[in-house]
Amino acid sequence: MSGMTHATPEQTAPEAAPLLEVKDLSISFRTQHGTVEAVQGASLTLRQGQTLAIVGESGSGKSTTAMAIIGLLPDNGNITSGSITFDGKDLAKYSDKQYQSVRGNQIGLVPQDPMSNLNPVTRVGDQIAETLLVNKMATKADVNAKVLEVMGRAGIPNPEAKVRAYPHELSGGLRQRVLIAIGLACRPRLLIADEPTSALDVTVQRTILDQIDTMTAELGTSVLLITHDLGLAAERAEQVVVMHRGRVVEQGDARQILENPQHEYTKKLVAAAPSVGVARQAPGAYTAPLAEREELATEEVPAAAPANLVELRDLTKVYPIRGKEDFYAAKGVSLDIPRGSTVAIVGESGSGKTTTARMLLGLIKPTSGTMTFDGKDLTKLSKADAKDFRRRVQPVFQDPYSSLNPMFTIGRIIQEPMDAYKVGTPATRRARVKELLDQVALPQAMLRRYPSELSGGQRQRVAIARALALEPELIVCDEPVSALDVLVQAQILKLLADLQAERGLSYLFISHDLAVVRLISDYVCVMQNGELVEAASSEEIFTNPRHPYTRKLLASIPGNELGIQEDPEAA
Incomplete structure (x- = not known):
């Protein structure tokens, strides 16, 4: 592995003062329902040049702790007790004005969600330039050159072409890399990375994390990594802190905690992490064996119905570019989705996987090729058939921040599709909403809350509940669990598999997380540069990949090289 190596006791001077020391930190939030204790008595220590990972579920307090360290708690948040000592100074006592001299050049931040953290009306190059100029890391004369340098360091390909782009013109992965570029621009002593690669494919994820590791080794930069990916935590951090319901329940050497967890909650996290166990897992961990599923699907399909629910043939999407060669977002893509099965499309950002899904959903029109659903040509549907198609095919999008209406309550968001199609009575719809909340592991108390009051993982669960509301036959899942911690991720994947078994659902599953793909x-289907380069059963792809690009993707899975053995008693 090209990433960082773990420090030995000889390499770490125990007498040196830590760069960051959090002691007995407690944080509360004022809400309309009273005070909520988000973090209770948390303590952690991070030394110069080390990487420490905080892992835990959504709502465990890991991001809240990180935001307190950099002084970015919401207005209703308050540090009630404890200290945050950074370079000998207690930041818990700092005013916002004092924090301005710390943020950026001393403590950098890579937040999780690019769409809510990038200015949609400002070019990405200008946003990076602003960071450099404000922190006096560049002058107006040399800022443009330094912006290109920072973009290249963050793994953004062809930065000269991307520097004048707006956020909406970039893929989710590229937007996340812009945030990473901003966070690394001023070479801070401490970098807080809050799920920094959750939107990135595995190969770019490794590139970005290798770059962060290089900073750690060359500049002595410390990294506080917030993640739900235990495989990533084990590979990249010397120390791991496990948080649960606002408390630190276990901490210590990363490898030791993952190989021999002591706390029951940590044991659950390790057992649920697909990236840690992908090498030891059989494909279809949440599903019946492929042969059984094919037989079941064949038995349930009426004689008059086609065996494949969806058939795509030579599907191509071309974007003309003025004065340049046309861009092929998808080129000659052909695939089938058998009834009752899960077909996954994997590939790097920009490979064409989301473009293919959006053409199937009717969100963009293909340049050429054919698409059939249940034997009907999707390009020739009547108005009534098109409405029926939209009911039978539902999407779950990647970004839970932009896919939910911020003005609607959670109950209204989930109920809206049933209202639009006049399903049942108002009373049965309300009952169905509560049932869906239970299915996606959300408390019914959230019915009256708004998306802004939920974590990223909770918002994505709401999006999945909304997609299930009309009981569709096909769900197009575009990175549906990328924002979820491993325990909820496992629950959602099991839920999708159970629904599939009960109702014969079909899934088109778009993902960069090959560990999840193997499970579900x-x-x-493997895509690269808009083309389908390999397609086979999940077992064949993972045990006998034929294309070099497929082998490259598999080699980049976090935790793939850990060699953690499965506990036979836990199996």
């Missing part, structure tokens, strides 16, 4: 999929 029957068939895997």
Whole structure:
């Protein structure tokens, strides 16, 4: 592995003062329902040049702790007790004005969600330039050159072409890399990375994390990594802190905690992490064996119905570019989705996987090729058939921040599709909403809350509940669990598999997380540069990949090289 190596006791001077020391930190939030204790008595220590990972579920307090360290708690948040000592100074006592001299050049931040953290009306190059100029890391004369340098360091390909782009013109992965570029621009002594690679494919994820590791080694930069990916935590951090319901329940050497967890909650996290166990897992961990599923699907399909619910043939999407060669977002893509099966499309950002899904959903029109659903040509549907198609096919999008209406309550968001199609009575719809909340592991108390009051993982669960509301036959899942911690991720994947078994659902599963793909999929299609380069059963792809690009993707899975053995008693 090209990433960082773990420090030995000889390399770490125990007498040196830590760069960051959090002691007995407690944080509360004022809400309309009273005071909520988000963090209770948390303590951690991070030395110069080290990487420490905080892992835990959504709502465990890990991001709240990180935001307190950099002084970015919401207005209703308050540090009630404890200290945050950074370079000998207690930041818990700092005013916002004092924090301005710390943020950026001393403590950098890579937040999780690019769409809510990038200015949609400002070019990405200008946003990076602003960071450099404000922190006096560049002058107006040399800022443009330094912006290109920072973008290249963050793994953004062809930065000269991307520097004048607006956020909406970039893929989710590229937007996340812009945030990473901003966070690294001033070479801070401490970098807080809050799920920094959750939107990135595995190969770019490794590139970005290798770059962060290089900073740690060369500049002595410390990294506080917030993640739900235990495989990533084990590979990249010397120390791991496990948080649960606002408390630190376990901490210590990363490898030791993952190989021999002591706390029951940590044991659950390790057992649920697909990236840690992908090498030891059989495909279809949440599904019936492929042969059984094919037989079941064949038995349930009426004689008059086609065996494949969806058939795509030579599907191509071309974007003309003025004065340049046309851009092929998808080129000659052909695939089938058998009834009752899960077909996954994997590939790097910009490979064409989301473009293919959006063409199927009717959100963009293909340049050429054919698409059939249940034997009907999707390009020739009547108005009534098109409405029926939209009911039978539902999407779950990648970004839970932009896919939910911020003005609607959670109850209204989930109920809206049933209202639009006049499903049942108002009373049965309300009952169905409560049932869906239970299915996606959300408390019914959230019915009256708004998306802004939920964590990223909770918002994505709401999006999944909304997609299930009309009981569709096909769900197009575009990175549906990328924002979820491993325990909820496992619950959602099991839920999708159970629904599939009960109702014969079909899934088109778009993902960059190959560990998740192996657990959920029957068939895997690998895309690169808009083309389908390999397609086979999940077992064949993971045990006998034929294309070099497929082998490259598999080699980049976090935790793939850990060699953690499965506990036979836990199996």
